[in-house]
């Protein structure tokens with residue numbers, strides 16, 4: 597029976613903060629190869645408290661640096677650890693990840709490190725569920741500058757966990773979240789519809805409204821940047837959604 601545990605490794609939005617790495621969540625379950633969902637700055641260090649970095653697979657919702665920059669460190673770990681892991685890590689990401697991650701890891705500007713010696717790269721296919729060792733995962737295209745996906749996880753006990761990645765409000769956001777037991781939504785700024793660029797992030801109001809309109813059981817808020825008030829974001833979300841609202845912190849554990 598696959599049940600899933602999510603451990604928050606880092607949840608600081610857009611950049612690392614004084615008390616948290618940037619985005620990264622460890623997903624574990626009985627008999628399941630652990631997955632690190634997002635691999636932002638600081639995540640490789642935080643991961644070592646909980647799991648062997650050489651023994652995890654990786655899911656990236658998009659290729660902004662705050663969600664993938666520590667992959668360069670993971671490449672070093674897999675290549676140069678005195679007891680190197682056998683086999684390659686599977687990494688699901690949007691198309692183009694070989695070039696994006698290879699550029700970040702190159703020795704000099706303009707070159708591309710071939711990362712396929714240690715990573716097996718697989719692209720997300722929009723709307724197409726994939727089976728990950730008994731866990732069903734459906735990617736939904738989100739509304740964010742680079743190609744970005746929200747992920748809807750269904751365990752074999754029927755529990756649904758939806759994660760927005762980074763996104764602004766869009767139609768597919770409701771499809772992603774509809775009826776989920778738990779929605780983990782980004783909220784990166786306080787609500788000011790006249791003063792925010794379209795197609796980037798959500799406010800606390802929008803995260804709460806999404807939770808209400810999608811009829812989710814519980815709302816977890818993440819990706820609050822160091823310069824944004826956590827208290828204001830929570831209050832905004834609660835003004836729209838009457839169910840449980842919680843802003844996640846590093847080290848917290850959630851079971852599905």
Ligand SMILES: [Zn+2]
Nearest residue numbers: 610660662762
């Ligand atoms: Zn981000």
Ligand SMILES: [Zn+2]
Nearest residue numbers: 658660740762
């Ligand atoms: Zn982003």
